[in-house]
Amino acid sequence: MKESLQKFVNPLKEYWTSRSKKQRIILISAVVSILMAAGVITFLTTRTNLVPLYSNLTPSETGSIKESLDGRGIESEITDGGQTIKVPEEIVDTLKVELAAEGLPKSGSIDYSFFSQNAGMGTTENEFNVLKLDAMQTELANLIKGIEGITDAKVMINLPETSLFVTDQVGEASASIVLSTKPGYQFEQNQITALYQLVSKSVPNLPTDNIVIMNQNFEYFDLKNENNLSGSIFANHQEVKKEIERDVQRQVQSMLGTLMGQDKVVVSVTADIDFTQENREENLVTPVDEENMEGLAISAQKITEAYTGSGNAPEGVPQAEEAGDTGYTQPDGAANSGNYEKVNDTINYEINRIRKEIVESPFKIRDLGIQVMVEPPEADNPDSLPAERVDDMRNMLATIVRTSIDKNENAELTDEDINRKISVSVQPFKGKIAFDEEAKFSIPWWIYAIGGVLVAVIGLLVFLYIRARRKSSEEDEESMEDFIHPIEIPDVNDHSNETENSLRRKQLEKMAKEKPEEFAKLLRSWIAED
Numbered sequence: 001m002k003e004s005l006q007k008f009v010n011p012l013k014e015y016w017t018s019r020s021k022k023q024r025i026i027l028i029s030a031v032v033s034i035l036m037a038a039g040v041i042t043f044l045t046t047r048t049n050l051v052p053l054y055s056n057l058t059p060s061e062t063g064s065i066k067e068s069l070d071g072r073g074i075e076s077e078i079t080d081g082g083q084t085i086k087v088p089e090e091i092v093d094t095l096k097v098e099l100a101a102e103g104l105p106k107s108g109s110i111d112y113s114f115f116s117q118n119a120g121m122g123t124t125e126n127e128f129n130v131l132k133l134d135a136m137q138t139e140l141a142n143l144i145k146g147i148e149g150i151t152d153a154k155v156m157i158n159l160p161e162t163s164l165f166v167t168d169q170v171g172e173a174s175a176s177i178v179l180s181t182k183p184g185y186q187f188e189q190n191q192i193t194a195l196y197q198l199v200s201k202s203v204p205n206l207p208t209d210n211i212v213i214m215n216q217n218f219e220y221f222d223l224k225n226e227n228n229l230s231g232s233i234f235a236n237h238q239e240v241k242k243e244i245e246r247d248v249q250r251q252v253q254s255m256l257g258t259l260m261g262q263d264k265v266v267v268s269v270t271a272d273i274d275f276t277q278e279n280r281e282e283n284l285v286t287p288v289d290e291e292n293m294e295g296l297a298i299s300a301q302k303i304t305e306a307y308t309g310s311g312n313a314p315e316g317v318p319q320a321e322e323a324g325d326t327g328y329t330q331p332d333g334a335a336n337s338g339n340y341e342k343v344n345d346t347i348n349y350e351i352n353r354i355r356k357e358i359v360e361s362p363f364k365i366r367d368l369g370i371q372v373m374v375e376p377p378e379a380d381n382p383d384s385l386p387a388e389r390v391d392d393m394r395n396m397l398a399t400i401v402r403t404s405i406d407k408n409e410n411a412e413l414t415d416e417d418i419n420r421k422i423s424v425s426v427q428p429f430k431g432k433i434a435f436d437e438e439a440k441f442s443i444p445w446w447i448y449a450i451g452g453v454l455v456a457v458i459g460l461l462v463f464l465y466i467r468a469r470r471k472s473s474e475e476d477e478e479s480m481e482d483f484i485h486p487i488e489i490p491d492v493n494d495h496s497n498e499t500e501n502s503l504r505r506k507q508l509e510k511m512a513k514e515k516p517e518e519f520a521k522l523l524r525s526w527i528a529e530d
Contacts, residue, residue, distance in 0.1 A: 295349030
């Protein structure tokens, strides 16, 4: 065992002693750095990744959830001042289901389960009505959040006061709903109609006309009401007007929202629409050759008649009461000669006959106004938005106005006319609606920084180690060349100037080289004699 250990240790000792001081420091640094890097990598890869289980909790909710997790022996961490609790990522979905079965977390929102869990005799009628209204709003918001394209919803319901007399007319309820929609999601009209019907049927005595729905970008979702004025011309005109205004508003909101941020821009559009619809028929006749105002000759006819001769004098009694009352005198020679000539020239021309049935389309934009409110990048500092950026917005809006207005209504629009139709106001927003957003877990930047440094250090150490190995191998080759260089040994037969001891030593060396077995026996015999 000791000999095998010596075989392993001795080469290491020889290698270590043959190294220079600089090479020893490099080797020690490389080993220490590799061990440290391996430790850090092991720590980062084996540590538990904690993600938020619930956010925006009250201290009591956090305490109850923490107690339940500790009872299960699950690692957890409380952050955000006690509002967020984190658990291992691989069990977060399972914990949500299990805690929901236990009724956790018990948030401040009241739903209909509150009445089954807290039914008692001490609640007054007013308290009960308040709890009922709160539960109704919570349940309706939860229903709306389950619709595709909606991430969150806030519902405010106003119920009419209950009358003490049966004869009094019962008032109508009203509802205001603010939705947090997914970016770029477009709702179809049937989805909006279903949303209105859902709200209307969930609250007693709530007609759809008393419901207002908008999203976080101040875009209204209007219902195409098919009752009352749906068949009237006025209702159709108002619907078309709103649709045109809404299309322009969405276009401007999308464009400026991309430039400044969706929550930094509010757009309002007003339009004046011409609903006149004209139906007319035009029968036009135009010449084929407009330069000479002539048609295309398709046929021609020319007739010439001529007559020359003499004939008998006219006879008979003139048709009068008396022959002497006619006053007609026969010219001299009239009965003897006469001539006659007639020329008839007929040309048929073909012309252009055009028949037009024209239906002038209504819904022409006679006038358009765009009002934009922009919040500067720094809300409390209006100067943080450069004037050049405001001018760019005005130019964009001017292009939209110029291309949208009907050219027949406004043949020539000057820049001054366009600027009067545009308003851009830069000021901070005070009425923003805040939605609770779940905290998203992300790897801190310093982890990436440490990882990059470790990779760079490991690469440097590997480079230095390879370089040291290469240099060591070159030194070994040089020492080997020196070792195998032939050494001249004087002949043992040369006895000149040698003593007895030197001659005996040379003979023993020669015997050890030529006859090692006999030399070994000689040594053993000497050792045995001693």
